[in-house]
Each structure stands twice: as C-alpha cells, then as structure tokens.
Amino acid sequence: MYHKIVSKESKIALVGLGYVGLPIALAFARKVKVIGFDINESRVGMMRNKIDPSNELESAAFDNCDITFTSDIEQLKEANFYVVAVPTPVDNHNVPDLTPVLRASETLGKVIKKGDYVVFESTVYPGCTEEDCLPVIEKISGLKAGADFKYGYSPERINPGDKVHTLENVVKVVSGSDAEALEEIAQTYELVVSAGVHRASSVKVAEAAKIIENTQRDLNIALMNELSIIFDKMGINTFEVLEAAGTKWNFLKFSPGLVGGHCIGVDPYYLTYKSAQLGYNSRVILSGRTINDEMAAYVAKKTVQAIIKAGTNVGHSKVLIMGCTFKENVSDIRNSKVADVVKELEAYQVTVHVTDSHADSAELQHEYGFGLQEQLASDYDAVIVAVNHAAYTGLEEDYFKSITKPGAFLADLKGIYRNKIAHLKYWSL
Template identity: 55%
Template structure:
C-alpha cells in the first residue's frame, strides 16, 4: 500500500467520523496538511461547525472558521476518503457494561461507503478484541470487501485531555497499531504528519486497545486511593490537602488528589477492562474497588453538605444550596457522566433542589441530562450554602466580597462554603468566619 504518499499529495482524503472532543482536534490538525472530510450524524453540530462555532471549546471558534475541513452529515461523502479515523464515544450502559452501539454504528456507516485500498483506524476506547472481533466483521458485511485483502484496519487510542490547553494533541505521543506491518507503517506515517511528539508502534491492535483502558484505570485507582484517604481524614478531623502538601515534598510522591471522577474516559474505561476480564473468568478486585469508591464520592460530598447545614442550625428542606459547576471537569462544556449529578441526586433525596451555576456548560445538554435549568452567577442571592464543585477559571477568581454577596444576611459562621476542588484560599475563608469544608 502507498496510501500515505497519495494523502500527502492530496490525491486521497482522510475522513474523521465523529466530530466531538476527540475527532475535532485531530481533524483540524490534519486539515492543515491534507484534505479532510469531517462527518457526524448530528446535523445541528455540523451546522455549528460550518458556521464557525466550536461547541466543544477544544480548538476554538477561530480555528473552526479557518479550517479547511469539509463538514458533512452525508455519509455517502465518505466514499471520497481512503483513510478513515473513527472517533465516536464509547459509553457504558446503566449496568456498567460497555455500550458499543456508537462504534458499531460508525462501523456500519463506514462499511456501507468503504472502497478498496482503504485503511480504517479506530480511536474510540474499547476493551482488547473489539476492533478485530466486532468492528472488522461489520465492515466486511456492509462493504462486501475482505479485510486484509481489500482494506486494512488499525487502532490508535485517543489521548486528548478535554479542556487542557497545555498537553494538546500534537504534544502527546500517539500509540499506533495495525493489523500487519504494512498497515502499521502507513498508519504511523499518516499520524506523524500532525503528532510532533512522535508515535509509539504497538506490537498489535490488542496491545494498543489494552494500553488505553489500562492508563485510565491506573489514574482511576490512584484517585480512588486519595478519595478513600479523604473520607477517613474527614472522620479524623484532619485536612486532606494539608496531608498531601506535606507528603508531596518527597521526590517520588505521585501527586494525585481527591475529587469527583466522571466524564467519558477515567470514569468509564475501567468498566471496559473489567467486562472483558470477567468474560475470561477473572473477577477484578482492585479496579472495581476503585470504581466503587469513586462512584460514591458524590453522595459523600452531599452528605457533608447536609451535615454542615445541620450544624449551622439550618432547616435542611428550606436551605438554598447553590452549586457552582455541573461539567465533568474544569474549563470544559461537557456535562456527560458528571459526578456533580450524583451530588444533585442525593440532595434531592433531602428535598433540596439546588441552584446550578455553570458559565461553561451547554445549557440544553444540562437540561436534557439532569433536568436542571442553569442560572447566572449574577442572579444568585440569599444562599445558605455555596458548593464550589468544578474548578472553572471563572470560579477561581471570585472575590471574597462577591462570595459574601451571594449569601443571605447571616452572621458569617452561618454561611457555608463547600470547596470540592480546593480552589479557595482556606486561610482567608476561615479567617472571614465562614463555615468551611473541603474534600
């Protein structure tokens, strides 16, 4: 195969299937070098991109306005491309099992429009074996072509960190794999066009698939350890961050911190790994324990809020709780699988309907996912409790004067501040006399 040269010479095109937080950055990067077709089922999203609007905030409106990506929701346009990159989400079902519907659907669409001599590369996070055992048969069935003879397949896990403007796509080493040496070389050369940090050639597709779920599972376990410590230190009356500040003075401290673990990567990927392991007869002990701890943190924080309200002599049902942040992480509009939702659910069990403020979140998505209507910070007044749940820059820079104006006219010791991400100056808040708690 000599597809790389044809792509570089603009004789062939690359297609990106799925234009979200993963697909859009890789598409914009490739479009600076080669011809790119950007495909997504969501016609509204395509209209936004065509209008120069970036709903993900990953690359920004200016980059979208200037990109040469040919945006489309017409799957037949995929016939024009020979190198297909699949970047659709891979969520989990309510029972924590993998939901492969998006990647299966993308395979079906590509298969219907696949031509001889093509390469299909999956970036979606899956458990080892999905690409070869599930995706390839779909591609063959829909296209009538034979994998290995008429087209090739590879896997290159996404490593984008949503909202991170430092560790961007080009600066992160890209794991690449192919079904054989020829496809591996072609795939490697294509990605090297845009990945300044270089590529790592995995020995097989399964190794590349496993690397992705394992790297996120490792982070999940380390954060779970911190969360468990936080729950224990809370009972001991010890400030977790003070402990970590002392511990992190050692050169080999890993510097993980407690927090809510949501989103579509760390909070999901471990379940993919566990699912496949259990099919093979091994029942996870460490990974599932970590997931159990991290999935419980929303309730733990909500219970801390209730405890603070009671200690401040508040009538719980009548208390006005304002939560700052609903997205799954800071400086990112994505609300999918946000564990702030668990805090909201738990508070509702106490007949508290919290007010939610988030200048970054997609209001329509928040309404659909959690049944809430976002309000602006300027609209908040007479609060009993402020919960800093997400470390958006807008919240980091809120002054003590502004915080005070959000509360009812109480003595400061009756004003409750919950600092989930430890973004406030603890000393200033406590010296002001507020009732302060942080994870």
C-alpha cells in the same frame, strides 16, 4: 497509502466530529485533503461556519484547512483512509454501550473499498476492534479485513480544556493489522503529531494501553478520595497532607474530587467488563470505581449534616452548587457527578440552585432535569464549589458572605480556598 495522502490523490475521513474527531480532522486538513463526517447535520452546519459545537476550538482553528464537512454518506465514499472517533459510553448499569462504534462500523461497511484503511480511535476494551467492529464492516462490505482493506487502532489522547497537551505535542500510539499497515498508519499520523508516534506490536496492545491510562488515574484518585474520608474523621486537611507528602521526589501528585466525564469515569468499566467475560472478576479496579462513584453522596451527606448542625430545618434549606461540568474550564457536562450531588441533596428535600460559567442551561435541563440559576440568592445555607473553573479561583470570602446566611457552610471540594476562609464554616475533601 501514505504517499497517496501526501500527494492529495487520496483523502482522509474523520467519522465522528466531537471533542476528539474535530481537532484531528482540522490538524490533517492543514496538510492534506479531509472529509469530516458526522451524522448530526446541525453540528455539521455549525462547523461549516467555523463553530466548534464542543466549544473547545476558536474559529481561527478552521482557517487554511482543506476540509469538507458533511453528513452525506455518498461524500464519505470519496475517502480512502478512515479514522473513527465516536463516543464509547456505558449504560445505566455501567455496561459498555458499543452502539455508536458499531453504527460507525456499519457506515464504513457501506463506503469502504479494496485497498482502503480504517483506524479506530474510540476507547474500547482490548479485542473490540477486531472482534466486534471489523466483522460488521466485513459483513456489510463483503470485504476481508487485512486482505482487502487494512486496519489499525490509535487511541485518542485529546484532553478537553488542555491547551498544553495537544494532539501535536503528545506522543501518539499507533498499531496496524500487519507491518505494512503499521508503517503506513504511523507515517500518516506523523504528518500532524510532531512529538512522534509509538508503534505498538498489535491492535490489542494499543487498545489495552489506552484503557489502563484512565484506569490508573481512576484508581489513584480513588485512593485520594478514600484518604480524604479517613482524614476527615481524623480532623486533618487532606490537601495539607498531600502538600507535605508531595515534597518527596517519588510521591505521585493526585488529589480527591468527583470523578465524572467520558473517560476516567467510564473507561475502567470497559476493562472490567471484558475481564468478567474471560472469567476474572476485577477487585482493585471495581473497588476504586465504587469509591469514586460514591463521592457525590458523601459530599451531599456532609453538606446536609452541616446544615442540621447549624440548627436549620433541612427541608427549608437552600444550597448553591458552583460548577457542574465534568472538569474545570470546559463546557462538557457528560457524566457529570455534580448532577449526582444535586440528586442526592434533592432527596433530602433541599432546594438546590446551580451556577456554572461554562455550561449550557438548556443542555443541563435536557440531560439532567435542572438548569442554571440566572439570579443568585443572598441567603444560601451552604455553597458547594464543585468545579474549580478559572472564574471561581479568585473569589474572596466576602463574595461568599454576600450570597449566604451568617456562618453558612462552604464545601470547597478542590481546596482552592484553603486558608482563605475565616468566618464561614469551611470544609474540603
């Protein structure tokens, strides 16, 4: 397969062109023939015009790429090596929602042929590829996985907003249904990943490796959040403590904050879900998830307490939240915990205004029921800087004084204004 791809006898298809699928598709398209497939025709139209719907890539990223963007399943049949990069969210009860990946599997079942390859990149629990996805492909296609077509799993490591750790310079984990598939898949990815690939011994190992990357990070942030709550009661600044502790060579540098997004705030639930199916109920992982999911309510409570302490009627108060994407310098609002802060504050009858230098107001309105404030007020009782976008990091205290009442409360969740605030009531996690 690899030689056919390199000689351009066979095409690679990316199924799902979000923040993961599109950069992979374009990277391959600079080397070989690619089909970029997405069920959303409006997104496909944007990409045909060199526009990244996720706002991650510049138009120049589309230059010199041999790629056909399509939502037509007939064109998808022209490929022989399929890479699936669709979302894997959780539902309102934090149960894995496999709908996107299973629908992608149905699509593959309609187009896959004998001798083809399929590689899943979507984050799933160990066993999902072989136990949930492949049976769907087999049932629709009438083909047998491993015999009629080869398969593998290669976890995505795309980090939105990160221009340093890109697809090309981060080691790629790959796995295959057998030794031949592993080598063919590895060589194919080596076309675009200059950092090289790590050959995992099985698909399950590769799936597990991905799921614990984000679970580990989630737990470390949960520890920082719990420490932040404890240190706040002690009257000491968490970031000062971390700065001091960080002078030791083996201290891991994590910081407290809201944990949202479509990876860290979601992936651990895939692991605990599968664990429960196998008869083991996670304690450590779910404890970390509980702490991180409760931080929005904690931030809202601290803000309301400060407003009350200032002698203001909470029901007549006004709070500005700066930043509502799930992380800094991206436009992605999926699973944003800032939306939970808004909801918590509104439960106290607080008037909440939201501003963000990257997010789309209409998208926020559709997803969470609130949009961005076009014109900021000058009498906020409190300001919560929730996301440390680059546009916010250089702000001075005079700016905050210009939009707030005298002695207002400034909640600096990421500690970016530490030691810079003298007149406002300052608090950070």
